[in-house]
Amino acid sequence: MDLNTAMRRLLAVLGIVVVGAGLYFITSPSTAFEIGLYAVGMVAVLAFAFGAWEVRNRRNIRPVQADTPDPEYPLMTPTPGDDIDEVLRQMTQYRQGTLEAREQIRDRLGNVALAVIMHRDDCSRAEAMRKLEEGEWTDNVQAASFFGENRALPTQSLSERLFGSTGDSPYQQWVRNTVDEIVRLANLDTDTEGTDEKEKEAEPDSFVETLKHRLSGDSDDSSGGDRSSSRLTHELYDRIQDGELVSKSVTHWNLLETNRMRGVSAFAFLTFAVGAFTFQPGLLLASVVGIGYTIYVRVASPPSAAGLTVERHFDVANPDPGEEVEVIVTVENQGGSVLPDVRIIDEVPGTMRIVEGSPRVATALQSGDSVSFKYRLVAERGEHSWPVLALARDVSGTYEREATLDADAELVCTPTLQSVTSISLRSQTSTYSGNVSTDQxxxxxxxxxxxxxxxxxxxxxxxxxxxxxxxxxxxxxxxxEKAASVVLLFDSRQSAFVSSGPTEPHAVDQAINAATDLFPTLYDAGNLVGVAAFDTVPCWLSPSAGSDHLERARLLFANHPALSSVPPEYTDHESRYVDPMTHVRRQLPSSAQILLFTPLSDDYAAEVALRLNSSGHLVTIISPDPTANKTVGQRLVRVERSMRVARLRERGIRVIDWKPDTQLHLEMERAQKRWTA
Known part of the structure; x- marks a missing residue:
């Protein structure tokens, strides 16, 4: 038995004694002197000691409550460049890893600058390196010095120190100036006017503001940005113990002691001690009320959610992706006890966005009572079933029970494969007749x-x-004219789940939505169409034809985990790394051409395209552009991606650079004109 448990039991016993003594003093105050000052003093000392103990505990033990999810917020994905902005933020705010971080940033900027110089001047890497080191790549002296041998941090004048309004350190300004010069030389069509002002307001806080919606914990994490901690789904929360199935559809999880009543206990015992020393019946009466409340808290049984049942109804049973669905949730208390404070939260998956109403309610439920609430969400592909979270508290709020209620209703959203987008295939074909013109x-x-x-x-x-x-x-x-054998290949690694803004659709969803339009177009043209993805979860549908094949593809787009709207969990493979493309290369027909859907957010995706092209497969890349240009990191990554696109096109690979604010068929028409010019 630990000390706190022993003290709680002694407090309960003392409370009973104090209540009895208090009632006796109230009814017969004149007899208090007959007991003797010694006995009264002993009781007062004990009460004061217990009161001081409770005050100590109240200071050391803070009130707690369950962390609830926020289903109102949609699934949020990072923007390319957030990692660079986070390194700069930590260097400025926490002075963490300064030397290592500076070398990391210098190498990153140097690689991008080399790519820009090689592309602009059409020179070798060695020549580009010489220009970079000698400062010949730019007329901007401050930017040129960033990569020079004698690197010195630019100094600020006294007026800049006193009246400068940027709030950036000299090093941050140096990095910003260098990145802006690289962007200028890359000749990107970026509207950076006004971004500096936005960045000064948002750059240090944008990461925190984003994490406020992404994470359930503390948003001010200075640990260095652990990849696994930035999981972009609505997590149920950390369970500190195994759940207990208490009924067919109810599972009890944590039972929390909120520590809300420790202040009342301290007040009651200290008031009793003062009243006993001063012989004030009013103080004794006040202490009796507090101590009686404390005793009730100690002997009361924790709340139970075992009697709760839930029903969930959808106005559309099988919606199409993007269709709004009204959800009605009804929770009934079929148990024999009253729930004085119960909070209900429908834990909507983060892939679906709530557009009207609220998925939560707080109420009290008598036995046999029920409560209903409704909201509207935007359906996304897949088969979705999710629990209802119930938080039940007792009257005093001392105990809080977490429970999940299972609802039988399931929302099934399977894409309808309809041909709405056209695409021109290349001349690599199969032996079957079709609509692709050949040179035979x-x-x-x-x-x-x-x-x-x-x-x-x-x-x-x-x-x-x-x-x-x-x-x-x-x-x-x-x-x-023969049929083409086409494989729609998706980059569904965790690094591909990026978007141009916290609330914008991520690149994987954009790619799969586009593919559900392209697949039937290719199928209706008599081509053999397959589906694959490179991720830790193998995904492969061989190129084929027929109505059964079309149905298999439709279900695969909706349900396969590699094509999910939710990013995969981060895993550290360490020495047992497996190339995500291994299973695809083993099954890829030699005559197949590739439509590769990737945001080109890193070099691996570009290398995949180059290796496939060198293996004899004609590759066309459809790349949703997830980059932005509001911060230093975002502008730098935008240049990185543009250089990848340029390098791939130089190697003969077709790239459709798809801007998120442009319809895909318009981008395809522009690309077709460029290819046939």
């Missing part, structure tokens, strides 16, 4: 060539006009 002669519609007649040639392909003029038998060849 045979049967078809478009004239290709004329050759000598061979025995067995179809009579309808003999050039009878030429035979009439010259007497020679020749056969007309038409351009053959």
């Amino acid at each position: 002669g045979g049967s078809g519609l478009e004239f290709f060539s004329v050759r000598e007649y061979r025995q067995g040639d179809p009579m309808k392909r003999v050039d009878w006009k030429r035979h009439a003029r010259t007497g020679e038998l020749t056969t007309i060849n038409f351009r053959e």
